[in-house]
Amino acid sequence: MDFGLSQDQQMLRDAVSRCLADTSPLSHVRECAERDNPLSDQVLRALHDLGVAGMLVPEEHGGLGMTLLDAAVVAEQLGYAVAPVPFLASQVLAPIALREAGNEEQKAHWLPKIASGEARVGVAISETIEVRDGAGVSSAGGKLNGTALFALDFEGDDAYIVADSGGRLHLVGAKASGLKAIALTTIDRTRSVGELRFDGAEAEPLADDGGVATARLRDAGRVILAADSLGAGQAMIEKAVDYAGQREQFGRLIGSFQAVKHMCAEMAARHEPCRSLVWYAAHAFDAVPNEASLVACHAKSHTAEVHRFVARTSTEVHGGMGFTDLLGLHYWFKRIGFDRQVLGGPEAVRAEAAALQGWTKAA
Incomplete structure (x- = not known):
């Protein structure tokens, strides 16, 4: 096959x-x-x-x-x-x-x-995964109250899709009365993230399906974050290899040193198997829905760990230059960090995978 x-x-x-x-x-x-x-x-x-x-x-x-x-x-x-x-x-x-x-x-x-491209819709479902103190959204009578943290694709939105504490999705206009939208600063300055505060804000509920649609969003989001991390990791590996082939130390290219060769090889060896894992998770979302949640958890948690290693090791190959703004390596480093934590860090996602397989009880 x-x-x-x-x-x-x-x-x-x-x-x-x-x-x-x-x-x-x-x-x-x-x-x-x-x-x-x-x-x-x-x-x-x-x-x-x-x-x-x-x-x-x-x-x-x-x-x-x-x-x-x-x-x-x-x-x-x-x-x-x-x-x-x-x-x-x-x-x-x-x-x-x-x-x-x-x-x-x-x-x-x-x-x-x-x-x-006429309209842009942000999404806030983080509280269905992990709830921070003071966060969470309740719904009653077509109105929302509470706070949704980490609304994704925040800037320039015409509306937001928000999950309440029961997992039901609601559509809220960006200019709805009772909604206060606050931009948040994260480590990744290539993304736009915000906080939504609701005080009796009018909302249109989506289907009352017991949280099925929200679970599908979690699965899709985790796969896309894993794919994004895959691309960022590939870029960091290529940059490390290119730098090792140009930078000289002690009269030799650093890429000729065995230690540097091993660092680059280990990055590639850990990174490449992630590709098939991410592709299968994306394929399963549409073609094998009964496996979608589990393989999305595997893809998200595994790529998060692998690409944290890639980000650190690529930076180390660059030496002190890797920490400077001159090379801009930090944009990929921080993007991988963002992908790691959004919609559940590796520990939380692995716990969810264990519960899906019946090894532990769901939280």
Whole structure:
């Protein structure tokens, strides 16, 4: 059996890679990271021209009706380029939530706008995984109260999809009365994250499915974060190998030293098996739904650990230069750190995987 990307997916990967190489060089990433709103309209427009915004929107609503594996292919390239664009929430999670739990009116209103790039929808479901003190959202009578931390793709949103404490999803307009949106600063300045405070804010509930749609969002989000980390890790390995082939010490290229060779080889040896794990998790989301949650947990937790090692080791290969802003290695380092913790750190996700397999009781 030959499990790999189809010809169309390879073409998609190459097209997105060329697009990002042209529109999102490191100089542009650095410029965006220094702004209050780090998201790049320039890069976003170029990706919209490729149809990325409508990838997961059904064809009947103006999208391309593609799969999560296609989205994972794009996410890997975004991580490789540390592209400062909204994707995880606005172009993956929001379309999945609306197509699987939205009513016909909600689908008809929002999905075509998402596909065309006319509307952007953020997503806040972190409290369904781990709840911090003072956080959590309650719903009653079509109104929300409480706080949702770490709303993803926060800047420039027209609406938010928010999970309440029972796991039900709600659609809230960005200008809804009773909603206060506060931008948050995280280690990753290529992403936009915010806090949503609700005080009787009006909301449209999505389907009351017992949390099924929210669980699907968790699975999809974890796979996309793993794919993003995969791309960022690949970039860090390549940068370490390139640097080792140029930097001289004691009259020799450092890449000729056995210790440096071992560091680069171990990064590659740990990184490469992650590719098939992430691809299968993305494939299972649409094709093998009874395995989707478990393999999404495996992909998220394993890539998080592997790419923390890759990020640290690549920085070490660069020596003192690796810690400077001059090389910009820290953008990939911090992106991997963000991917590691969002939607559950490795410890929490492994505990969830154990519960799914009946080894422990669910929290």
